[in-house]
Amino acid sequence: MRQRNLLTEVLFERYSPHPLLTPADWPYPINSVFNPAATLLSDGSTLLLCRCEDHRGHSHLTVARSKNGIDNWIIDPSPTIEPAPRTHPEEVWGIEDPRITFVPSLNEYFIAYTSFSHGGPGVSLMRTRDFDTFERLGA
Template identity: 50%
Template sequence: MSKELFRRYSKNPIIDISDLPYPANAVFNAGATLFNGETLLLMRVEDKRGISHLLLGRSKDGVRNWVIDKEPTLLPEPDFHPEEEFGIEDPRITYLDEIRKWAIVYTAYSKYGPLVSLALTEDFKSFDKKGVILPPENKDAAIFPERFSDKWALIHRPSPKDLRAGAHIWISFGYDLCHWGEHRILFESRDGAWWDSGRIGLSTPPLKTDKGWLLLYHGVKLTVSGAIYRLGLALLDL
Protein backbone atom coordinates (compact mmCIF):
# COMPACT_ATOMS: atom_id res chain seq x y z
CA MET A 1 0.00 0.00 0.00
CA SER A 2 1.35 3.43 -0.91
CA LYS A 3 2.25 5.87 1.85
CA GLU A 4 -0.38 8.51 2.51
CA LEU A 5 0.93 11.91 1.40
CA PHE A 6 -2.01 14.08 2.41
CA ARG A 7 -4.75 13.88 4.98
CA ARG A 8 -7.88 16.00 4.77
CA TYR A 9 -8.48 18.29 7.72
CA SER A 10 -11.29 16.73 9.74
CA LYS A 11 -13.11 20.05 10.19
CA ASN A 12 -13.19 21.14 6.54
CA PRO A 13 -14.21 23.55 5.21
CA ILE A 14 -12.00 26.02 7.07
CA ILE A 15 -14.01 28.93 5.58
CA ASP A 16 -17.50 28.95 4.10
CA ILE A 17 -19.94 31.65 3.03
CA SER A 18 -21.31 31.97 6.57
CA ASP A 19 -17.90 33.33 7.62
CA LEU A 20 -17.96 36.15 5.07
CA PRO A 21 -18.96 39.68 6.10
CA TYR A 22 -21.47 40.04 3.25
CA PRO A 23 -23.77 37.79 1.17
CA ALA A 24 -22.18 35.63 -1.52
CA ASN A 25 -22.88 32.55 -3.61
CA ALA A 26 -19.57 30.78 -2.92
CA VAL A 27 -16.01 31.10 -1.61
CA PHE A 28 -13.29 28.90 -3.11
CA ASN A 29 -10.01 28.64 -5.11
CA ALA A 30 -7.85 30.77 -2.82
CA GLY A 31 -4.25 31.78 -3.38
CA ALA A 32 -2.10 31.31 -0.26
CA THR A 33 1.11 32.80 1.10
CA LEU A 34 2.88 33.69 4.35
CA PHE A 35 3.01 37.37 5.33
CA ASN A 36 4.21 38.88 8.63
CA GLY A 37 4.00 35.54 10.43
CA GLU A 38 0.47 34.78 9.26
CA THR A 39 -1.11 32.64 6.57
CA LEU A 40 -2.96 34.74 4.03
CA LEU A 41 -5.70 33.40 1.80
CA LEU A 42 -6.75 35.55 -1.14
CA MET A 43 -10.09 33.90 -1.77
CA ARG A 44 -12.26 33.90 -4.84
CA VAL A 45 -15.76 35.01 -3.83
CA GLU A 46 -18.66 34.78 -6.25
CA ASP A 47 -21.21 37.49 -5.55
CA LYS A 48 -24.97 37.22 -5.97
CA ARG A 49 -24.70 38.28 -9.62
CA GLY A 50 -22.33 35.40 -10.35
CA ILE A 51 -19.31 37.71 -10.76
CA SER A 52 -16.16 36.96 -8.76
CA HIS A 53 -13.79 39.18 -6.79
CA LEU A 54 -10.96 38.49 -4.32
CA LEU A 55 -11.20 38.69 -0.52
CA LEU A 56 -8.37 38.40 2.00
CA GLY A 57 -8.38 36.27 5.15
CA ARG A 58 -5.61 35.95 7.77
CA SER A 59 -4.87 33.20 10.29
CA LYS A 60 -2.03 32.51 12.73
CA ASP A 61 -2.06 28.76 12.03
CA GLY A 62 -3.63 28.64 8.56
CA VAL A 63 -6.60 26.63 9.80
CA ARG A 64 -8.57 28.45 12.50
CA ASN A 65 -9.55 31.91 13.74
CA TRP A 66 -9.63 33.62 10.36
CA VAL A 67 -9.77 37.41 10.29
CA ILE A 68 -11.45 38.36 7.02
CA ASP A 69 -11.49 41.78 5.38
CA LYS A 70 -14.82 43.55 5.83
CA GLU A 71 -14.96 44.64 2.19
CA PRO A 72 -13.72 43.05 -1.05
CA THR A 73 -9.92 43.23 -1.18
CA LEU A 74 -9.54 43.27 -4.96
CA LEU A 75 -12.47 44.03 -7.24
CA PRO A 76 -12.82 43.77 -11.00
CA GLU A 77 -12.44 47.20 -12.59
CA PRO A 78 -13.93 46.94 -16.09
CA ASP A 79 -13.82 50.73 -16.60
CA PHE A 80 -10.01 50.61 -16.39
CA HIS A 81 -9.44 46.94 -17.24
CA PRO A 82 -12.16 45.85 -19.69
CA GLU A 83 -10.80 42.30 -19.60
CA GLU A 84 -12.27 42.08 -16.07
CA GLU A 85 -15.85 42.61 -17.25
CA PHE A 86 -17.09 39.28 -15.88
CA GLY A 87 -14.90 39.08 -12.80
CA ILE A 88 -11.48 38.10 -11.48
CA GLU A 89 -10.75 34.59 -10.25
CA ASP A 90 -8.33 31.94 -9.01
CA PRO A 91 -5.25 33.88 -7.81
CA ARG A 92 -1.82 32.32 -7.35
CA ILE A 93 0.66 34.23 -5.21
CA THR A 94 4.47 34.18 -5.50
CA TYR A 95 6.92 36.27 -3.48
CA LEU A 96 9.60 37.75 -5.75
CA ASP A 97 12.59 38.53 -3.56
CA GLU A 98 14.34 40.39 -6.38
CA ILE A 99 11.71 43.14 -6.38
CA ARG A 100 10.46 42.55 -2.81
CA LYS A 101 6.87 42.25 -3.92
CA TRP A 102 4.24 39.56 -4.17
CA ALA A 103 3.11 38.72 -7.69
CA ILE A 104 -0.57 37.81 -7.90
CA VAL A 105 -1.35 36.05 -11.15
CA TYR A 106 -5.09 35.67 -11.64
CA THR A 107 -7.73 34.86 -14.21
CA ALA A 108 -9.63 37.82 -15.60
CA TYR A 109 -12.87 36.83 -17.30
CA SER A 110 -13.47 38.89 -20.43
CA LYS A 111 -16.22 38.73 -23.02
CA TYR A 112 -13.69 36.82 -25.14
CA GLY A 113 -13.07 34.22 -22.45
CA PRO A 114 -10.64 33.75 -19.54
CA LEU A 115 -7.15 35.23 -19.72
CA VAL A 116 -4.15 35.76 -17.45
CA SER A 117 -3.59 39.04 -15.59
CA LEU A 118 -1.02 40.25 -13.07
CA ALA A 119 -1.06 42.47 -9.99
CA LEU A 120 1.82 43.34 -7.65
CA THR A 121 1.64 44.27 -3.97
CA GLU A 122 3.96 45.02 -1.06
CA ASP A 123 1.38 44.94 1.72
CA PHE A 124 -1.86 43.28 0.49
CA LYS A 125 -3.58 46.63 1.00
CA SER A 126 -2.72 48.41 -2.25
CA PHE A 127 -2.35 46.62 -5.57
CA ASP A 128 -0.69 47.61 -8.83
CA LYS A 129 -2.61 45.94 -11.64
CA LYS A 130 -0.41 45.35 -14.68
CA GLY A 131 -3.27 44.10 -16.85
CA VAL A 132 -3.28 41.25 -19.35
CA ILE A 133 -0.09 39.20 -19.66
CA LEU A 134 -1.52 36.30 -21.72
CA PRO A 135 -4.56 36.48 -24.03
CA PRO A 136 -7.62 34.20 -23.96
CA GLU A 137 -8.30 31.47 -23.53
CA ASN A 138 -5.72 30.85 -20.84
CA LYS A 139 -5.67 30.36 -17.06
CA ASP A 140 -4.10 28.37 -14.17
CA ALA A 141 -0.96 30.54 -14.23
CA ALA A 142 1.82 31.27 -11.74
CA ILE A 143 5.31 32.77 -11.80
CA PHE A 144 8.42 30.98 -10.53
CA PRO A 145 9.97 32.88 -7.58
CA GLU A 146 13.37 33.28 -9.25
CA ARG A 147 14.85 33.81 -12.70
CA PHE A 148 16.40 31.16 -14.94
CA SER A 149 19.34 32.51 -16.98
CA ASP A 150 18.11 36.08 -16.43
CA LYS A 151 14.54 35.22 -17.46
CA TRP A 152 11.39 34.90 -15.42
CA ALA A 153 9.32 31.77 -16.05
CA LEU A 154 5.53 31.49 -16.12
CA ILE A 155 3.45 28.33 -16.03
CA HIS A 156 -0.01 28.50 -17.61
CA ARG A 157 -2.71 26.42 -19.29
CA PRO A 158 -4.18 27.46 -22.64
CA SER A 159 -7.71 26.13 -23.08
CA PRO A 160 -8.61 25.04 -26.61
CA LYS A 161 -12.26 25.13 -27.59
CA ASP A 162 -12.01 21.52 -28.74
CA LEU A 163 -10.90 19.51 -25.70
CA ARG A 164 -10.12 16.57 -27.96
CA ALA A 165 -6.91 18.48 -28.69
CA GLY A 166 -6.03 18.25 -25.00
CA ALA A 167 -5.44 21.01 -22.45
CA HIS A 168 -1.80 20.90 -21.37
CA ILE A 169 0.51 22.78 -19.00
CA TRP A 170 2.79 25.26 -20.80
CA ILE A 171 5.79 27.34 -19.76
CA SER A 172 6.85 30.75 -21.09
CA PHE A 173 9.81 33.05 -20.42
CA GLY A 174 10.34 36.81 -20.25
CA TYR A 175 12.81 39.46 -19.12
CA ASP A 176 10.08 41.41 -17.35
CA LEU A 177 6.86 40.22 -15.74
CA CYS A 178 4.49 41.49 -18.43
CA HIS A 179 5.85 40.28 -21.79
CA TRP A 180 6.22 36.56 -22.40
CA GLY A 181 7.61 34.40 -25.18
CA GLU A 182 9.43 31.12 -25.90
CA HIS A 183 6.13 29.34 -25.27
CA ARG A 184 6.27 25.56 -25.11
CA ILE A 185 4.45 22.63 -23.57
CA LEU A 186 5.89 21.63 -20.19
CA PHE A 187 3.89 18.42 -19.89
CA GLU A 188 0.74 17.03 -21.45
CA SER A 189 -2.51 15.54 -20.30
CA ARG A 190 -2.36 11.83 -20.99
CA ASP A 191 -4.30 9.78 -23.51
CA GLY A 192 -6.63 6.93 -22.66
CA ALA A 193 -8.21 6.13 -19.31
CA TRP A 194 -5.77 8.02 -17.06
CA TRP A 195 -7.17 10.14 -14.23
CA ASP A 196 -5.65 13.24 -15.88
CA SER A 197 -6.58 12.41 -19.47
CA GLY A 198 -9.14 15.18 -20.01
CA ARG A 199 -7.08 18.25 -19.10
CA ILE A 200 -4.50 19.36 -16.57
CA GLY A 201 -3.67 22.66 -14.90
CA LEU A 202 -1.42 24.09 -12.21
CA SER A 203 -2.80 24.14 -8.66
CA THR A 204 -0.23 25.95 -6.47
CA PRO A 205 2.79 27.99 -7.59
CA PRO A 206 5.97 25.89 -8.04
CA LEU A 207 7.69 24.90 -4.78
CA LYS A 208 11.49 24.65 -4.73
CA THR A 209 12.91 21.56 -3.01
CA ASP A 210 16.39 20.03 -2.92
CA LYS A 211 15.13 17.40 -5.39
CA GLY A 212 13.64 19.82 -7.91
CA TRP A 213 10.66 22.09 -8.46
CA LEU A 214 7.53 20.42 -7.08
CA LEU A 215 4.29 21.07 -8.94
CA LEU A 216 0.87 20.30 -7.54
CA TYR A 217 -1.52 20.08 -10.45
CA HIS A 218 -5.11 19.09 -11.04
CA GLY A 219 -6.12 16.50 -13.57
CA VAL A 220 -9.56 16.04 -15.04
CA LYS A 221 -11.14 12.85 -16.31
CA LEU A 222 -14.23 13.39 -18.45
CA THR A 223 -16.99 10.84 -17.86
CA VAL A 224 -20.61 10.46 -18.94
CA SER A 225 -21.56 11.70 -15.45
CA GLY A 226 -19.38 14.80 -15.67
CA ALA A 227 -15.81 15.85 -14.96
CA ILE A 228 -13.85 14.32 -12.06
CA TYR A 229 -11.02 16.45 -10.61
CA ARG A 230 -8.05 14.90 -8.83
CA LEU A 231 -4.73 16.19 -7.49
CA GLY A 232 -1.35 15.08 -8.82
CA LEU A 233 2.36 15.79 -8.33
CA ALA A 234 5.14 16.44 -10.82
CA LEU A 235 8.83 17.15 -10.25
CA LEU A 236 10.87 19.42 -12.53
CA ASP A 237 14.64 19.77 -12.72
CA LEU A 238 16.17 22.66 -10.79
Protein backbone atom coordinates in the same frame (compact mmCIF):
# COMPACT_ATOMS: atom_id res chain seq x y z
CA MET B 1 18.03 4.00 -4.06
CA ARG B 2 14.64 3.30 -2.49
CA GLN B 3 11.67 3.93 -4.77
CA ARG B 4 8.57 5.58 -3.37
CA ASN B 5 5.17 4.09 -4.03
CA LEU B 6 3.15 7.18 -4.86
CA LEU B 7 0.02 5.08 -5.41
CA THR B 8 -0.22 4.13 -1.72
CA GLU B 9 1.92 6.65 0.16
CA VAL B 10 -0.05 9.42 1.89
CA LEU B 11 1.58 12.74 1.05
CA PHE B 12 -1.07 15.07 2.48
CA GLU B 13 -3.94 14.77 4.90
CA ARG B 14 -7.04 16.89 4.57
CA TYR B 15 -7.68 19.08 7.58
CA SER B 16 -10.74 18.08 9.52
CA PRO B 17 -13.10 19.74 10.13
CA HIS B 18 -13.26 21.17 6.67
CA PRO B 19 -13.82 23.41 4.81
CA LEU B 20 -11.78 26.12 6.51
CA LEU B 21 -14.07 28.91 5.29
CA THR B 22 -17.65 29.07 4.04
CA PRO B 23 -19.94 31.91 2.88
CA ALA B 24 -21.42 31.95 6.40
CA ASP B 25 -18.04 33.21 7.69
CA TRP B 26 -18.07 36.23 5.38
CA PRO B 27 -18.76 39.73 6.77
CA TYR B 28 -20.76 40.66 3.65
CA PRO B 29 -23.17 38.67 1.45
CA ILE B 30 -21.62 36.23 -1.03
CA ASN B 31 -22.90 33.21 -2.90
CA SER B 32 -19.77 31.07 -2.57
CA VAL B 33 -16.10 31.08 -1.61
CA PHE B 34 -13.52 28.77 -3.12
CA ASN B 35 -10.13 28.30 -4.74
CA PRO B 36 -7.90 30.64 -2.69
CA ALA B 37 -4.27 31.51 -3.25
CA ALA B 38 -2.19 31.06 -0.10
CA THR B 39 1.04 32.52 1.20
CA LEU B 40 2.94 32.73 4.46
CA LEU B 41 3.67 36.28 5.56
CA SER B 42 6.89 37.44 7.23
CA ASP B 43 5.23 37.30 10.67
CA GLY B 44 4.43 33.59 10.16
CA SER B 45 0.72 34.12 9.62
CA THR B 46 -1.20 32.69 6.67
CA LEU B 47 -2.91 34.85 4.09
CA LEU B 48 -5.56 33.47 1.76
CA LEU B 49 -6.67 35.47 -1.26
CA CYS B 50 -10.11 33.94 -1.73
CA ARG B 51 -12.19 33.88 -4.84
CA CYS B 52 -15.70 34.92 -3.87
CA GLU B 53 -18.75 34.84 -6.08
CA ASP B 54 -21.41 37.48 -5.55
CA HIS B 55 -25.14 36.90 -6.01
CA ARG B 56 -24.91 37.94 -9.69
CA GLY B 57 -22.37 35.20 -10.38
CA HIS B 58 -19.41 37.60 -10.74
CA SER B 59 -16.18 36.89 -8.88
CA HIS B 60 -13.90 39.12 -6.84
CA LEU B 61 -11.01 38.48 -4.43
CA THR B 62 -10.98 38.92 -0.65
CA VAL B 63 -8.15 38.55 1.88
CA ALA B 64 -8.52 36.25 4.89
CA ARG B 65 -5.74 36.04 7.50
CA SER B 66 -5.02 33.55 10.27
CA LYS B 67 -2.15 33.33 12.74
CA ASN B 68 -2.02 29.53 12.43
CA GLY B 69 -3.60 28.96 9.01
CA ILE B 70 -6.38 26.85 10.50
CA ASP B 71 -8.83 28.96 12.48
CA ASN B 72 -9.65 32.43 13.81
CA TRP B 73 -9.69 33.88 10.31
CA ILE B 74 -9.92 37.65 9.97
CA ILE B 75 -11.67 38.44 6.69
CA ASP B 76 -11.60 41.86 5.04
CA PRO B 77 -14.96 43.61 5.65
CA SER B 78 -15.57 44.16 1.93
CA PRO B 79 -14.07 42.82 -1.31
CA THR B 80 -10.30 43.38 -1.32
CA ILE B 81 -9.97 43.39 -5.11
CA GLU B 82 -12.98 43.95 -7.34
CA PRO B 83 -13.04 43.74 -11.13
CA ALA B 84 -12.17 47.03 -12.83
CA PRO B 85 -13.82 46.70 -16.25
CA ARG B 86 -13.59 50.43 -17.08
CA THR B 87 -9.80 50.34 -17.03
CA HIS B 88 -9.35 46.59 -17.55
CA PRO B 89 -12.08 45.36 -19.93
CA GLU B 90 -10.73 41.83 -19.64
CA GLU B 91 -12.29 41.79 -16.14
CA VAL B 92 -15.88 42.61 -17.17
CA TRP B 93 -17.28 39.32 -15.83
CA GLY B 94 -14.98 38.92 -12.87
CA ILE B 95 -11.57 37.93 -11.56
CA GLU B 96 -10.86 34.40 -10.39
CA ASP B 97 -8.39 31.71 -9.37
CA PRO B 98 -5.50 33.76 -7.95
CA ARG B 99 -1.99 32.39 -7.38
CA ILE B 100 0.61 34.24 -5.27
CA THR B 101 4.40 34.29 -5.70
CA PHE B 102 6.71 36.28 -3.42
CA VAL B 103 9.77 37.76 -5.16
CA PRO B 104 12.34 38.42 -2.40
CA SER B 105 14.64 40.61 -4.53
CA LEU B 106 11.74 43.04 -5.07
CA ASN B 107 10.08 42.48 -1.68
CA GLU B 108 6.79 42.16 -3.56
CA TYR B 109 4.07 39.60 -4.07
CA PHE B 110 2.91 38.94 -7.62
CA ILE B 111 -0.61 37.64 -8.17
CA ALA B 112 -1.52 35.79 -11.34
CA TYR B 113 -5.27 35.48 -11.77
CA THR B 114 -7.92 34.67 -14.34
CA SER B 115 -9.70 37.66 -15.82
CA PHE B 116 -13.00 36.83 -17.48
CA SER B 117 -14.70 38.76 -20.28
CA HIS B 118 -16.54 38.47 -23.60
CA GLY B 119 -13.43 36.91 -25.14
CA GLY B 120 -13.34 34.19 -22.50
CA PRO B 121 -10.81 33.64 -19.73
CA GLY B 122 -7.36 35.17 -19.79
CA VAL B 123 -4.36 35.39 -17.47
CA SER B 124 -3.69 38.72 -15.76
CA LEU B 125 -1.05 39.91 -13.31
CA MET B 126 -0.92 42.35 -10.40
CA ARG B 127 1.52 43.10 -7.61
CA THR B 128 1.43 44.24 -4.00
CA ARG B 129 3.71 44.72 -1.02
CA ASP B 130 1.04 44.73 1.68
CA PHE B 131 -2.22 43.20 0.35
CA ASP B 132 -3.88 46.57 0.92
CA THR B 133 -2.83 48.32 -2.29
CA PHE B 134 -2.45 46.60 -5.66
CA GLU B 135 -1.05 47.52 -9.04
CA ARG B 136 -2.60 45.77 -12.00
CA LEU B 137 -0.02 44.95 -14.67
CA GLY B 138 -2.49 43.79 -17.31
CA ALA B 139 -3.43 40.67 -19.22
